[in-house]
Amino acid sequence: MLETLRRIVQEVNAAPDLSAALEVMVSRVRKSMGTEVCSIYLLDHGANRYYLMATEGLNKSAVGNATLHFSEGLVGQVGMREEPINLDDAPSHPKFRYLQETGEEPFHSFLGVPIIHHRKLLGVLVVQQRESRKFDQQEEAFLVTISAQLAAVVAHAEATGAIDGIFGNKGTLTAKFDGVAGCTGVAIGRAHVVYPPANFKSVPDRAAKNIKKELRALNEALKSVRTEIRALGEKALLTLPPEEQALFQVYERMLDDAALAGEIRARIEAGNWAQGALREVVLKHVAAFESMEDSYLRARASDVRDLGLRILAYLQQSKPQNTTVPPNTIIVGDDITPTIFVDIPRDRILGIVSQHGSSNSHMSIVARSLGIPTVVGVGDVPLSRLEGLELIVDGHRGEVIVSPSGEVLRQYRAIIDEEKQLSKELEVVADLPCITTDGHRITLYVNTGLMADVGISIQRGAEGVGLYRTEIPFMVRDRFPSELEQMEIYRQQLEAFHPASVTMRTLDIGGDKALPYFPIHEDNPFLGWRGIRVTLDHPEIFLVQIRAMLWASESLDNLRIMLPMVSSITEIEEAMHLIHRAYLEVLEEGAHVVMPQVGVMIEVPAAVYQCREFVQQCDFVSVGSNDLTQYILAVDRNNRRVANLYHAFHPAVLRALQTVVTEVKAEGKPVSICGELAGDPRGAILLMAMGYDTLSMSASSLLRVKWVLRKIGLARAKEILQQVWTMDNAQVIRSHMDLMMERAGLGSFIRPMHFPGPAKEPTT
Ligand code: PEP
Ligand code: MG
Numbered sequence: 001m002l003e004t005l006r007r008i009v010q011e012v013n014a015a016p017d018l019s020a021a022l023e024v025m026v027s028r029v030r031k032s033m034g035t036e037v038c039s040i041y042l043l044d045h046g047a048n049r050y051y052l053m054a055t056e057g058l059n060k061s062a063v064g065n066a067t068l069h070f071s072e073g074l075v076g077q078v079g080m081r082e083e084p085i086n087l088d089d090a091p092s093h094p095k096f097r098y099l100q101e102t103g104e105e106p107f108h109s110f111l112g113v114p115i116i117h118h119r120k121l122l123g124v125l126v127v128q129q130r131e132s133r134k135f136d137q138q139e140e141a142f143l144v145t146i147s148a149q150l151a152a153v154v155a156h157a158e159a160t161g162a163i164d165g166i167f168g169n170k171g172t173l174t175a176k177f178d179g180v181a182g183c184t185g186v187a188i189g190r191a192h193v194v195y196p197p198a199n200f201k202s203v204p205d206r207a208a209k210n211i212k213k214e215l216r217a218l219n220e221a222l223k224s225v226r227t228e229i230r231a232l233g234e235k236a237l238l239t240l241p242p243e244e245q246a247l248f249q250v251y252e253r254m255l256d257d258a259a260l261a262g263e264i265r266a267r268i269e270a271g272n273w274a275q276g277a278l279r280e281v282v283l284k285h286v287a288a289f290e291s292m293e294d295s296y297l298r299a300r301a302s303d304v305r306d307l308g309l310r311i312l313a314y315l316q317q318s319k320p321q322n323t324t325v326p327p328n329t330i331i332v333g334d335d336i337t338p339t340i341f342v343d344i345p346r347d348r349i350l351g352i353v354s355q356h357g358s359s360n361s362h363m364s365i366v367a368r369s370l371g372i373p374t375v376v377g378v379g380d381v382p383l384s385r386l387e388g389l390e391l392i393v394d395g396h397r398g399e400v401i402v403s404p405s406g407e408v409l410r411q412y413r414a415i416i417d418e419e420k421q422l423s424k425e426l427e428v429v430a431d432l433p434c435i436t437t438d439g440h441r442i443t444l445y446v447n448t449g450l451m452a453d454v455g456i457s458i459q460r461g462a463e464g465v466g467l468y469r470t471e472i473p474f475m476v477r478d479r480f481p482s483e484l485e486q487m488e489i490y491r492q493q494l495e496a497f498h499p500a501s502v503t504m505r506t507l508d509i510g511g512d513k514a515l516p517y518f519p520i521h522e523d524n525p526f527l528g529w530r531g532i533r534v535t536l537d538h539p540e541i542f543l544v545q546i547r548a549m550l551w552a553s554e555s556l557d558n559l560r561i562m563l564p565m566v567s568s569i570t571e572i573e574e575a576m577h578l579i580h581r582a583y584l585e586v587l588e589e590g591a592h593v594v595m596p597q598v599g600v601m602i603e604v605p606a607a608v609y610q611c612r613e614f615v616q617q618c619d620f621v622s623v624g625s626n627d628l629t630q631y632i633l634a635v636d637r638n639n640r641r642v643a644n645l646y647h648a649f650h651p652a653v654l655r656a657l658q659t660v661v662t663e664v665k666a667e668g669k670p671v672s673i674c675g676e677l678a679g680d681p682r683g684a685i686l687l688m689a690m691g692y693d694t695l696s697m698s699a700s701s702l703l704r705v706k707w708v709l710r711k712i713g714l715a716r717a718k719e720i721l722q723q724v725w726t727m728d729n730a731q732v733i734r735s736h737m738d739l740m741m742e743r744a745g746l747g748s749f750i751r752p753m754h755f756p757g758p759a760k761e762p763t764t
Pocket of ligand 1: 365
């Protein structure tokens with residue numbers, strides 16, 4: 001069963017379009033279940049009707065014509081009940097509805113299962129049989145499993161607009177894709193697709209501008225791969241048995257004109273650029289091999305893919321650098337990381353769209369610090385078809401609109417103008433202190449990571465740095481930076497903010513933060529080797545970093561050091577020991593530095609319960625609410641499937657935040673918060689009421705938060721918090737906060753005025 005299932009899914013995924021995928025599905029399911037009919041009815045949500053979209057066994061002429069209202073027939077019953085219906089005599093069921101054009105009269109047995117994706121009903125998959133019998137448990141389970149797989153294919157087609165075509169809807173070419181808000185704001189620009197090296201998934205189709213040039217690039221790449229394969233073959237003579245050595249000759253033959261090369265050339269001559277042509281040919285052969293019965297031949301699929309990737313790697317090396325992107329570009333890609341800023345000048349990037357990521361992934365955090373409207377987790381966006389198209393990035397609602405119509409463009413342009421106006425108004429508070437209407441003083445720090453953050457942070461009146469993410473300069477290099485290199489980078493930060501303090505977090509890699517030159521592969525990266533765990537296991541990396549920080553602070557003395565992801569006292573003790581050692585070393589070497597304050601981040605539940613003991617070992621704590629939320633709720637902060645469960649306003653998270661501030665204050669030590677919740681005006685109100693007197697946030701949130709806190713009294717914030725304590729769920733709390741903001745006349749700080757409702761995803 002599993003093998004059959006795997007094969008069907010592979011064939012369905014390899015189909016060129018939705019209609020072909022549905023055809024493959026009905027024919028394979030009918031064959032493998034040995035039934036007489038298999039049909040797929042898809043629900044047209046606009047018309048509220050099912051349409052027969054594919055069938056084997058009913059009249060083919062009924063496809064696209066046979067239709068049922070949402071509540072009609074057995075199909076309607078399956079959809080409404082959202083569970084399988086298994087009948088031995090369908091025509092005798094009161095809901096049976098005879099559709100003449102399908103010719104289904106002679107069939108008695110009926111098994112229908114709903115096609116559901118992420119709670120949304122998309123259609124119904126049906127098998128029927130002449131003989132009157134109930135389908136057995138195994139058959140039912142098989143159909144349910146197949147339907148779950150089909151759901152992903154249909155959902156993708158729906159998201160990309162392909163489904164409108166098969167329902168015959170005319171509509172416009174505009175398509176909208178849902179993701180998660182990474183950075184608020186709206187951008188309108190042209191898509192430029194960037195792709196990681198050697199990855200077919202994100203190679204776009206592009207018209208070849210110069211066919212001769214593309215053919216030359218292909219020839220060069222083929223020549224290099226041949227040389228590479230020959231060299232590997234020679235090595236293999238010494239190491240591999242003769243039957244394995246033959247593989248290299250097979251590889252070489254596959255590169256011949258009579259095989260892959262000829263086909264790729266033909267597609268280039270037909271107008272596709274070399275990478276697109278290569279992708280088409282290689283994926284076609286991979287799919288063909290993968291669907292073969294014979295296991296030896298099936299395994300050849302990986303040979304073709306491997307060869308294809310080698311050619312692609314050479315083609316991509318010769319591609320023009322990304323620095324040539326035109327102004328007003330929206331960067332789009334599979335998994336965009338902050339390293340794009342190395343290749344592309346910042347001022348050309350108006351917006352960012354990434355298929356992966358979440359509102360708290362690193363890309364989003366960096367985008368927020370630079371104020372670039374960003375939507376992440378847009379899994380369905382068809383990368384290969386976007387190049388050069390006009391896009392709207394709606395970072396408030398987490399949406400991307402492709403080829404917007406004139407009216408939509410007009411509305412969004414109005415929003416952009418309105419936002420510009422709002423930020424101008426906000427600038428008046430830049431040099432004012434953050435004091436509430438009843439005289440309570442709050443300190444607002446910024447989170448930084450790039451040098452680009454510094455200018456705007458100072459311009460917006462940041463009182464210091466509550467979190468400097470040191471991993472960002474590590475991420476944009478191809479090796480660990482040396483002590484001197486680090487020292488120079490840190491010195492720039494310390495000097496820029498002097499005499500205000502700069503809190504430098506020690507290297508926090510692992511989880512979602514990978515260094516290209518220090519890969520960590522784990523099944524459960526967020527529960528694995530990350531943060532302080534990595535650096536304590538590599539004292540040489542840790543010591544170099546601390547020494548660089550200490551040297552950088554010479555004669556400035558505004559450095560604070562902070563340790564990430566601490567979950568036990570021993571980690572603090574060990575880190576303190578290393579920090580003192582580094583301190584003594586630099587003193588002996590002649591540095592004139594004072595011992596900096598050292599703090600720990602509260603990011604895991606263990607740290608919440610032990611924050612008192614933790615702070616007794618150090619000078620301050622700062623809550624990393626991004627990680628704390630993910631660990632308290634057991635929701636991966638980067639997983640778009642569960643993005644709707646990630647709520648910093650969850651009562652359990654809020655209680656943990658209250659516990660930390662109460663306990664640490666009882667020890668008489670400073671406590672701040674540097675997670676994204678602090679940069680959400682609603683979060684800032686609650687945090688101030690809890691007792692946090694230092695909030696650290698991205699520079700782009702600073703003025704909004706300051707404006708809002710200056711408009712509210714501490715006493716009022718405490719009243720709101722008291723109301724929140726009586727609420728038992730995150731959505732209610734968030735809506736309550738929205739309402740409070742509206743009532744205080746601060747609604748425009750949580751959503752732009754044009755939108756009818758609140759943003760779908762929290763902006764934190
Ligand atoms: C946090 O977890 O809240 C935090 C500030 O750290 P990061 O987002 O870099 O993991
Ligand atoms: Mg963290």
